[in-house]
Amino acid sequence: MPQYVLTLSCPDRPGIVNAVTGRLLEHGGNILDSQQYNDLATDRFFLRTVFTAASATGPLQASFRELSRGFGMELSLRDRSHPRRVMLLASKFDHCLADLLYRWRIGELPMQITAVVSNHPRETFRHLAFDGIDFHHLPVTHENKPAQEAALWSLIEATQTEMVVLARYMQVLSDAMAARLAGRCINIHHSFLPGFKGARPYHQAHERGVKLIGATAHFVTADLDEGPIIEQDTQRVGHHDTPEDMIRIGRDIERRVLAQALRYWLDDRILLNGHRTVVFAV
Template sequence: MPHYVLTLSCPDRPGIVNAVTGHLLRYEGNILEAQQYNDRETDRFFMRTVFALAPESLAQVRAGFDTLARAFRMEWSLRDRGEPRRVMLLASKFDHCLADVLYRWRIGELPMAITAVVANHPRETYRHLDFDGIPFHHLPVEKGRKHEQEAALAALIEETGTELVVLARYMQVLSAELARTLAGRCINIHHSFLPGFKGARPYHQAHARGVKLIGATAHFVTADLDEGPIIEQDTQRVSHHDTPDDLIRIGRDIERRVLAQALRYWLDDRILLNGHRTVVFAV
């Protein structure tokens, strides 16, 4: 039978798990994975459940969850786990994250449908990369015409049915308007262990402070630069011997693996927003 993934959040109260599992049992849904979290600070409940279900019962299960959602004031999503998510990749001159995501996608590590690669540099910049038939769009950012470029980008996102936009070291700051449009469905990789060293040239900032650890952060994009809910982070130790160029070289590896992990979590519905934070149901 097909596998489905249910995610939900709602005000915490007794009986939520019983209501959800009982509803699935009513239609002979077989629960394969179940994770939950009670946030004592916000008094909210979060749940992720993977279950097998006969396709002919899906409509009834969905209809039942509509009723449950009203009773428990749930925000919820129910998705066929076998259907690949539609993802758009944005890149600039530095293409190491783009190349890594494409490689992981090609070998099946990141099961998704790539709707397009969009860059503010021409196709020749990436001549060493094999896009394997993925549509490529060059949308340059010209002085005084950023609004037009973002309008074209927003139209492309809409036309392709893109569910998630990934800023794979896309070195352009999204406008507040576009960031709001993509709220909860745009992931950025920032080359710093946030909240430290926001903005431009974070490795140079880190070197100037003589840090002993550098890192990278994958987070959802918001209108506030580098302030969005954090999804994944990692670090690596460095020393006073390391120059800014050394930090950049070391950082490239951290950025690649942090972005890939965040994307992997999103593709498998493991990330739930909790205000300005996230709940990540890791494996």
């Protein structure tokens, strides 16, 4: 039978799980996996449930809409067989882009790539195989940035893109663009946030003599490198490591952190909780 994933968040109160499972039972659903979290600090409840059913449209969908109104829920219901639509943005550094394309090609990241967009020309990525994926060159200068962001937004809408991934896209989005993409744009920052924000974080880390460097995948907001954090990882370095060594080591961390964050989103495992996230990891 088809598999569906239900995610929701709402003010915490007794009876939420009973109400959800009761509706599934009433409409012939069978739960395969379920995770929940009660945030005592914000008094909010979060749930992710995977279930099978003959159909999640029609009566079951209407039943969940009624339930969401009664509990004040932010609720999503998705057919897992439909790949999610993702746009990849990159600049000159292409290691994250190459990694995501490889993982997509071997089936590790089940998604439909709507386009690859870069502020550098296609020749920059001549060693990468795009396998029929549309490539768009949108060079950005201070003067043309508003026009290029408008073109990018038109492309996002035309391709029905659900998520934009900044795979080392070295352009800061405007406040207006960040607001339009709220909850729909993941960035990889080459630092273990909240430390060493902004430009040249590996050089900042070297100057401070840190013993751990890392990378952070987070949602994009108007506040630079301040968005809700999804995934992080670190690796130990020593006094002998130069900034160039840290950049080399960091490339591996960035690749795996971004891929993991995207994998979580593709499987509906991330729920926003104000300035934080709830991640239902496997």
